[in-house]
Amino acid sequence: xxxxxxxxxxxxFTISVLLFALSTQGxxxxxxxxxxxxxxxxxxxxxxxxxxxxxxxxxxxxxxDQWISTAFHMRMxxxxxxxxxxxxxxxxxxxxxxxxxxPLVFAGGAAAKAAESADALSGSAVFAQTCIACHGSNxxxxxxxxxxxxxxxxxxxxxxxxxxxxxxxxxxxPGSAMAMPPKGGNMSLTDNDIKAxxxxxxETFGQ
Amino acid sequence: xxxxxxxxxxxxLTCLLAIILPLSANADEKYxxxxxxxxxxxxxxxxxxxxxxxxxxxxxxxxxxVEQVVTQLKRDVAAAEEWKNPDTLIHMAGYAxxxxxxVSGEDGSFGAGRFAPIFHYQYRDKVMLETELEFQLNDAGExxxxxxxxxxxxxLNDYVALVGGLFLSPVGQFRQNLHPSxxxxxxxxxxxxxxxxxxxxxxxxxxxxxxxxxxxxYTNYSAYISNGPELNSTFEDGEYELEGISxxxxxxxxxGKKVFGGRFGILPLxxxxxxxxxxxxxxxxxxxxxxxxxxxxxxxxEFSPVFGSLPKNVGDPEEGSDLHAExxxxxxVFGMDFVWGLGSFKLRGEYIKTKIGAATEGITASPGAxxxxxxxxxxxxxxxxxxxxxxxxxxxxxxxxxxDQTQWGLGINYLISSNVIAKLSYEFNDGESGTRADxxxxxxxxxxxx
Numbered sequence: 001x002x003x004x005x006x007x008x009x010x011x012x013f014t015i016s017v018l019l020f021a022l023s024t025q026g027x028x029x030x031x032x033x034x035x036x037x038x039x040x041x042x043x044x045x046x047x048x049x050x051x052x053x054x055x056x057x058x059x060x061x062x063x064x065d066q067w068i069s070t071a072f073h074m075r076m077x078x079x080x081x082x083x084x085x086x087x088x089x090x091x092x093x094x095x096x097x098x099x100x101x102x103p104l105v106f107a108g109g110a111a112a113k114a115a116e117s118a119d120a121l122s123g124s125a126v127f128a129q130t131c132i133a134c135h136g137s138n139x140x141x142x143x144x145x146x147x148x149x150x151x152x153x154x155x156x157x158x159x160x161x162x163x164x165x166x167x168x169x170x171x172x173x174p175g176s177a178m179a180m181p182p183k184g185g186n187m188s189l190t191d192n193d194i195k196a197x198x199x200x201x202x203e204t205f206g207q
Numbered sequence: 208x209x210x211x212x213x214x215x216x217x218x219x220l221t222c223l224l225a226i227i228l229p230l231s232a233n234a235d236e237k238y239x240x241x242x243x244x245x246x247x248x249x250x251x252x253x254x255x256x257x258x259x260x261x262x263x264x265x266x267x268x269x270x271x272x273v274e275q276v277v278t279q280l281k282r283d284v285a286a287a288e289e290w291k292n293p294d295t296l297i298h299m300a301g302y303a304x305x306x307x308x309x310v311s312g313e314d315g316s317f318g319a320g321r322f323a324p325i326f327h328y329q330y331r332d333k334v335m336l337e338t339e340l341e342f343q344l345n346d347a348g349e350x351x352x353x354x355x356x357x358x359x360x361x362x363l364n365d366y367v368a369l370v371g372g373l374f375l376s377p378v379g380q381f382r383q384n385l386h387p388s389x390x391x392x393x394x395x396x397x398x399x400x401x402x403x404x405x406x407x408x409x410x411x412x413x414x415x416x417x418x419x420x421x422x423x424x425y426t427n428y429s430a431y432i433s434n435g436p437e438l439n440s441t442f443e444d445g446e447y448e449l450e451g452i453s454x455x456x457x458x459x460x461x462x463g464k465k466v467f468g469g470r471f472g473i474l475p476l477x478x479x480x481x482x483x484x485x486x487x488x489x490x491x492x493x494x495x496x497x498x499x500x501x502x503x504x505x506x507x508x509e510f511s512p513v514f515g516s517l518p519k520n521v522g523d524p525e526e527g528s529d530l531h532a533e534x535x536x537x538x539x540v541f542g543m544d545f546v547w548g549l550g551s552f553k554l555r556g557e558y559i560k561t562k563i564g565a566a567t568e569g570i571t572a573s574p575g576a577x578x579x580x581x582x583x584x585x586x587x588x589x590x591x592x593x594x595x596x597x598x599x600x601x602x603x604x605x606x607x608x609x610x611d612q613t614q615w616g617l618g619i620n621y622l623i624s625s626n627v628i629a630k631l632s633y634e635f636n637d638g639e640s641g642t643r644a645d646x647x648x649x650x651x652x653x654x655x656x657x
Contacts, residue, residue, distance in 0.1 A: 033331040047477075048478065051478075052480055052548060053385060053546075054656070055626065058625055061626070068296055069329050069335070070298070070300065072327075072335050076335075076368060076370070077384055078418075079416060079417060079418035079426075079428065079429070080418055080427075081365050081366055081418045081425075082362065082364065082365030084418070084425075136550075141551075142477075142550065143550075144551045144588040148590065176591070176593075178625045
């Protein structure tokens, strides 16, 4: 009798799983492939999930097409949702552009002035949107390789021009096994946004 | 009128003519000159008009050519983009490692390690075929090839993927996510989490897995039905006892009874995951240690020293019916795991317990047995460097005292890049005296994830 009950439970369990799977089919299925995700959300997925198991891979390690299969492979391994997969895929694809060696012109003088530009996001908004996933709300870094902004010999000991170039072009800290992608992976950031966040970093974490 | 007046008038007329006539001649010359200039201008205008007409004709031809070139360029660009985004993607990933190991009291040796390519064939965002092969050079210099997993994944929607085939066991974390050498921070697997330890390694069956949000928290899950593992038995001291679990996925289900299991993980914080997993079903003895199945053992002379005292009523070897005499035993697994990352610190741990029930019938009837293992590991990537010390403690308990073992492991890794890691690891092993479980081991491993 007990065996029959156990068998029925197993059958019921299997049917439940299949019904759950089928009932949710098509609800949020990607209409187009590859449907573009949100790179800012993708940066957070990348920072929160990848390093749980392995060292986070540098976006520049793979081409766009290689990231597609890799992202879907990781969806299976890490139990990501479809939306998380699209977000992190978009982040990786946006972030794997080669780092330029051409110096940029840091026009505009003091970063604080630039932050007043009408079309610039506030520095705190840029930080909360793009940077916080890896650098953390305390600026000390949440993922291996992210530098500590609060150190006197940290990134903020450099000039605005240098930091601007590092943010805009991407940068690999000395000793770090991976690089920060250009614009932190958020290609929508403008020069003024970058200047604004530099001012925010200095105001919040500067010595 | 006087003669003087006439003469005066004639003189005046002559003078007037003398003045007017030259002026008239000069006006004619200017007219001719102007006429010539007008003619020349008309000629030039005509030439300009002709040139303009020619230019317009040329431009119209060039515009057509430009359109052709632009159209061709568009085609070329589209063709150049084709490889980036076809409906079917082919991709290879994987890992490999080489190294050196030395067991206390023995000579060390280099090892070719493993080459484990992972192939992906993906149709859009609907279907993915995944397979990992493992090539390994054995002590005799021969190459062993094993299929670690081979699945066809069907992405039903954003929250569910159906997986069919040979898949890594979702029970626990190490086997399904941490065993690749470029991910494992130690040069060896934790005690009991390697092949044929306490933890299941792979299953053949059907699985549903995915993730979803629960409140503000992400979760992940897997649930499966499979053929389940098979058991090894041995004959010692006049009786049978369970030797081990052959936990690699099997393409047949000798007892016809399926195993059900799965894992549920929650992420209450961004860098914290806690998982609980379980499996239940039936498993049957199919192998007697020393080689062969119970059926084969009865028909092969080489096992006579062990099986000389076997009961006589074990069935007809020619019909190969011995396996049917083996009783399917209860098979239950329970596991817990966690990982917590805090900046450069990474703390993880895992516990697994596998319990096999007793069998009162069959050739290998014997009491049940329990395998249990756990480990915890702490690693720290020193900021601004690529150096990562790691420490691990593990404990493995089996039904056989000779296999029980505890282990402290110390290691130091150098991250050549995020996916190429050089590892120096040392195991302080504590087991039954005189057994291999009691010997320490030094390992160097260079692992490459690709």
